[in-house]
Amino acid sequence: MESVSKDPHAAASLLIRQARRDDLPAMEWEGEYTHFRRLYQEAFESARIGHALLWVVEQPGGGLVAQAFVQLVSSRKELADGVHRAYVYGLRVRREHRRNGIGTRLMQAVEADLYRRGFRLVCLNVSRDNGEAKRLYERLGYRIVAVEEGRWSYIDDRGVRQHMHEPAWRMEKRLSAPDA
Numbered sequence: 487m488e489s490v491s492k493d494p495h496a497a498a499s500l501l502i503r504q505a506r507r508d509d510l511p512a513m514e515w516e517g518e519y520t521h522f523r524r525l526y527q528e529a530f531e532s533a534r535i536g537h538a539l540l541w542v543v544e545q546p547g548g549g550l551v552a553q554a555f556v557q558l559v560s561s562r563k564e565l566a567d568g569v570h571r572a573y574v575y576g577l578r579v580r581r582e583h584r585r586n587g588i589g590t591r592l593m594q595a596v597e598a599d600l601y602r603r604g605f606r607l608v609c610l611n612v613s614r615d616n617g618e619a620k621r622l623y624e625r626l627g628y629r630i631v632a633v634e635e636g637r638w639s640y641i642d643d644r645g646v647r648q649h650m651h652e653p654a655w656r657m658e659k660r661l662s663a664p665d666a
């Protein structure tokens with residue numbers, strides 16, 4: 487495993503940008519997320535028509551170390567209504583780069599961008615057994631607003647529907663103007 491120093495400034499040299507189509511294979515992270523290939527492609531198409539955003543974090547010299555997805559428009563208006571409320575999901579930092587502030591920085595960038603687009607509420611689901619992510623969101627000001635049963639399904643890269651059950655907390659944060 488690559489060793490990463492706990493340099494408090496390490497996260498500052500990273501480039502946070504929107505994903506390009508040619509980033510999609512790298513976003514599968516050597517197979518860890520290959521089963522989500524269709525979801526990634528759908529999210530990318532949704533971004534192309536302005537209904538979603540795909541964020542990646544690139545380290546100097548190339549190489550993606552984190553990703554996050556945002557739904558701006560959803561058929562589930564309680565998640566994303568295209569105007570005030572957006573839904574963040576799929577925040578992932580590569581294992582060897584965690585605990586360096588990257589997740590925090592990416593979420594702050596996502597929030598600042600949403601604020602500029604006029605959105606004022608961000609919501610997300612966090613698995614009830616994911617203490618690390620819940621702590622991060624609480625530190626950023628998210629609060630639990632509902633219990634989410636967490637039943638959902640997707641079609642994997644082989645065309646097989648997978649049924650998931652991930653009991654979660656729904657968390658929300660009201661956005662305020664980012665620091666200049």
Ligand SMILES: CC(C)(COP(=O)(O)OP(=O)(O)OC[C@H]1O[C@@H](n2cnc3c(N)ncnc32)[C@H](O)[C@@H]1OP(=O)(O)O)[C@@H](O)C(=O)NCCC(=O)NCCS
Pocket residue numbers: 492493494576577578579580583584585586587588589590591611612613616618619621622625
């Ligand atoms: C949850 C997740 C995104 C957090 O990403 P991350 O980059 O490690 O997050 P941060 O580094 O900003 O914060 C994590 C911890 O590292 C600490 N930290 C940040 N910078 C640090 C540094 N330079 N030195 C030491 N610790 C540091 C933070 O204080 C925080 O501590 P805490 O958990 O005790 O509060 C990451 O663990 C992950 O990808 N998990 C798997 C996917 C997942 O569960 N995603 C959430 C879906 S809802």
